[in-house]
Every structure is written in structure tokens, then in C-alpha cells.
Amino acid sequence: MNGPEMLESFEGNWETSIGAWMPAEGKVYLRGKEVLTELKDYRWHRYLLYGVTGRDSERIARLFEGIWLISCSFPDPRLWNNQVAALCGTTRATGVLASAGALAVTEATIYGLKPIKGVMDFLYRTEKKLKKGIPLEKIIIEELKKYRSIYGYGRPLRAQDERVTPLMEFARKLGAGKGYYTDLAFQVDEYLSLSKYGYSINISGVAAALMADEGFNADEHYHLATLAFTAGVIPCYIDAKEKPQGAFFPMRISSVNYCGNEGTKKWGDLA
């Protein structure tokens, strides 16, 4: 059903199993559990995991909390999403506007949410193709031919990703990092790093593999990563806000390299 009939059936009518606040009773429910009694002692990441996926696991909560910390919390104001937060600090916008702007920007192609989701999708598509008997090398080459890059491999500014080893060490402590997808992700890494492309696995590739081994799909992984960058973003805002207004990497007129039309024109001139 779609069209006006569908809209009418939902008019003033939202049926959900996700949750609700019951103001009369003073109760809050999330996926069938009472937040203020049953869930009140959860760590926040376990609560988020339960809310996003319905899965309830202290171990996985700890795993993706660690992924957040090791992968996404770089407090360097030069990184593009953090720059937005630092610019908010320098113009004295609010802290929440800084986080909102920076988080919106983390849905980027060269880092952030697009690779985070994209590489898990790549691993699942690769698995399907392998099951059809297509060799891994062919799958990788076709992916590169079609998309020019593979999410989760290669990195701006630095070839090797310094986060891979610490994250794998952390994951192993939690009994993760030994599954099919982690193995597959590193097989792709081995091929690419020895090929003419020279790409190495980056942290989004490792994180996706670890979470795929825990049975998450690409959408769940994406939603769980949405807020992952906040711990790096907020300090960059605070740092710029504590310095003088407008002090964040000010740019003089001559820092603009104009490469447009030569000379100037008059608006009244014929085009």
C-alpha cells in the first residue's frame, strides 16, 4: 500500500516496538525493556548497541567502544571534520552547533562514515563472489576498475594506518579478531599492499571486519558509528574557543590562489 491510503493509515498513528516515554507513569521503554529500572546500570555503549540493533552484549559494547576510541577520536583541529568544530570555536558559535556541523561532515568519502559503511558492504559482497568461485584477485581488480578505490584501504597523508595494530590487540583481548571477515580483510590488505596500488588496510577496514565477525550488517555498523567522532570534535572546539576570536589559522588575502578569468569585467559589458 502506498499513496494517500498509506498516509491516512499513519495519520496520527505511529506504531512502534522501539520505545516511548510514558509521561503519566513516569516510565521509559526501549525495545521492550524499562530504561529506568532494567537498563539503568548499562554502560552507555551497551545502551546504544541495544537501541540501535536490539542486541544486548557487554562484550560487543566494549568492543565498539574501543573501536570508537582508537579509530575516530583524533583531537587534531586540522582534520576536516574537526576543523569545522575549531572554526565554530573561533567564531564563538555554540558547542552543540560545532558538534552537529562536524558530525554532519564526518559523512565523508576520504574518511568517516562512507568508508565505514562502504568497506563492510565490500566485505559482504566479496564473500558472496568468493562463494560463486570468483578468485579474490579478480574481485579486487574489478572493484578497483569500477570504483577506482576500495573503501577501507589506502589513506590520505599517511600510507600505513597507525591504529590497526592497537585495535587488533584490543580486539583480541575481547576474543574478537579471529573471524572469517577479519581474515578476509587482511587477505585483501596483503594483495593490495603488494600490488602496484600499494594500498594498505586502514582502520575502517579493520573495524568493519571485526563488527562483521560479530554479525552486524552495514546499516547497523553505520548507525553505531554515527557519534564515534565526538570525542575528537569537542576538544577541538574548546581549544579554539579558549584562544582569541578569529585566531584559528587566519588566512590573509594573498592566501587565495585565484585561477579564474584574467582581468576584471564591468557588469554592464556584453558577456
Next chain:
Amino acid sequence: MTEKKLEKITTRIWNETAEEDNPFAASACYCAGYDVYGDLLGKASYIEYLYLLFKLERPSACQAKLLEGLAIALANPGPRDHSVRAAMCAGVGGSTHASALIAAISVGAGNLGGGREVFTAVQYWQQCGLDLDAWSAIIKEPPVEERADVWTPMEHPPGFDPNGVSCPAPVRQTLAYLAEISGAENLVWLQQNRSKLEKIAGLPLAMSGVAAAAMVALELSPEQSEILHLLLRLPGAAVHSLEQEKLGWRKYPFFGDGLKLLNDPDPVRKEVDGVES
């Protein structure tokens, strides 16, 4: 079957009639009484319609010209502007296009050249009007809010550039043009008293100050002025972001050598950089 009570949106701005075959599709849309698609479209300019949306009445030719001039003056603050830089950060990283505007709005919202500065400046205008002594008093002793707010207090007189030296030509040109075409009392007064105000503030007038004065001339509230300022500055953010998206992160400033870590725990690098923790 009893019909459920329909919850409603209350608005003075917009009214619609429904298509006969679909209660969720409009057959006509009226903005402040004008049939937008049946009459206004093709007759009103974009600026006239924008004015109508905010003010719920047609602008006079003079008001439309003033808003148009303001819209052009604000449309592109240029690639060095903080809000445009935020949008370009989205562009170079291949972020969503919406995020470029979200970032520009976040950064362009603040007390330095942003929407909040215009909000506060319009409040100053409401309080001081054309009274130079009142301006002097409020600049020298700005109002202090007792309660903490998400907005931190202004660190400079609103509408003036805390890092400026003299009033730049584009600011002067905009003020002169807007005062001339509108003849608005406060814009003319600002032009005549700019130097005196700058002397009191110890700072040059900024574009945000001219924008605030134009908003006052258009009889906009501080809230309307803040949000219109955010809206009008987006075109530049949009096009600069799209341009940088094509050029890529390698051609965009990263300030690679610009950051010094003051409490670097690595003793070797500390020695090389000569930075003491």
C-alpha cells in the same frame, strides 16, 4: 467509526487547499493570501517573495531593493571566511552536500561575524536607535547576562570587527549603497556617524554591522535578522564547497606545519621541534 481528532499546525504564513483526489497534496498554496503558484510565480521576484515570507506583506520597491542589495552583499563572504571554510572542509573530504551547508550554518552562527552577532547588534539598535550617547554607553558598558547560556557573551561590540584596523571598502561601499537606495533613517545615520561609532568602539564597522542596520531598516526582529543572515550567506558556502570537492583535499590548506603540540610527551620530537612542554 469516530474520526480521530486531527492535530494541527497553526500558521499565519501559509494556507493550502487540497486536491480532490488526494488530501495530502495541495491544489493551491497561499502565502500571506497570495496564490504562490497561480499568481505570484512569474510576477514576484525571488527577493520580493523572500520579503513576503518574512513580513507577510509585499515590499515596496524601495524595501525590495534594500533586501536585494543586502542579499548580494552577504551572498558570498569569500573563501577565507570561517563559514565558507567550514563548507569547503566538507567539499574536500567528499562529505555530503547537505553537510557543507550544515557546517557553514554552524560556523556562521556565532558571535564573530555570524548570525548571533547580527541578533545582538539588532538588539542594540532597538535599544539605542539614533542616539549616539546611548550607543556610547552600551558599547562601553555592554549588558551582562546574569544566567549562563549556550551562547557565550560577546567579546567585542556587535557589528564591529575585533581584528580590524580600518573599515574595509566593501563594508563602506555596501553601507553607502544601502543608505542611498533605501534612504532609511538608521542607515543614513550610520553612514554619517560611522567614524564616531568606530572611535567609541575602538574598532572598525564590520559587514555584520551593516547587515544588522539593514535588517533594522527592514523592520525585522533580532530573531528574523539572525536567521535571515544565516540564510543569505549560504550561496557562497555552497559554490566554494562544490569547487573544492572537485579540486580535492590535496589542494586545500591542511596547515601541516602549523600545529605545535605544547605538551608533547615524546622527548625526541620535543627536542627536534624545540618546543617546551
